[in-house]
Amino acid sequence: MTNSKPRQIFIVDDDSQLLSLLRDIFEIEGWSVVLAKNITQAKELLESCKPNCFVIDLKLPDGDGNEFIKYLRSKQKAPILAISGEGQSEHNFALPATSQMGADYHLSKPFEPDELIIECRRLMNLDNTTA
Template sequence: MRILVADDDAQLQRALRITLAARGYEVLTAHDGAEAIDVAANGHPDLVLLDLGMPNVDGLDVIRAVRAWSKVPIVVLSGRTDSAEKVEALDAGADDYVTKPFAMDELLARIRARARAAGTDASGDTDASTHRIGDLVVDLAAKTVRRDGDARGAASVRLTPTEWRLLELFLRNPGKLLTRQMLLSDVWGPYHANDAGYLRLYVAQLRRKLEPVPGEPRFFLNEPGLGYRFEPDGGTAAPV
């Protein structure tokens, strides 16, 4: 897997290059926004780690430029902590947002999640029908949820049509932060983009039906002030 590290902080860039290379990743680098666009276009990375505060061309403009011709996963690394700026980066086309300073283990986990989300084959196809959530097997085509090994469906889980629509969005975007506005618009329509109460209610229902311990969610995680993400391997987050 080839990763582009675009950051003007030479010390951080060096640390990322060493850490990623030690784990078998091929690393490309860029020191400003214009170079990041050029390397993304000609180096064909499988993932981009991008600082927003880049010289010459701002990180947001880099995202917009890359998104004009590529679906390569973009993970923002930024010291900007304002929620509005995070949402702006995600709306511009970023797939994830990691705030500096960050733990290297967390970043590596995010990279692995984005690699999984990039697809099941070289073309980036993510339309696989069957997914796993712990010991549950979800078949989106058949609209069934059953315990692993329960072929007869005696322990199947029943979901409403709205729960299915929300669940499918999560499963189609593993590891990706989905903003509240995005989820509300896709599931309930653009006129409900601010009805956060709907979203909290249905996420709570999915957790009750699909999480091992609903009050301590491992798979459907809250990102305070931003939205939710589905972590196939499980994680920890606030249960709001």
């Protein structure tokens, strides 16, 4: 028996335009999307959902994304994909720290939306035909 419930992705980023774009893209793919603009809002929303995958910005207005990833990892088993808008040298520095905190993958902004979808699918062990 297949589960007809849509996959749920939880995205935390303080960029409203990016949140809107990612919501639209994942909804077109048939995913349920939960959005939060900061860590406080994300923690509140987590009480009422169980995402299959997380996308977390490392720079958030109310705290450190790496610390939030560490918090998530202590409570969730779902894959976590970290994103950041820092330059290449910062990216290289942030990647090991992000992995140590519990992220499964890291993408630097700007990234192609398709790349994000592909990585989320890979982290969830989905092939390209599964919604």
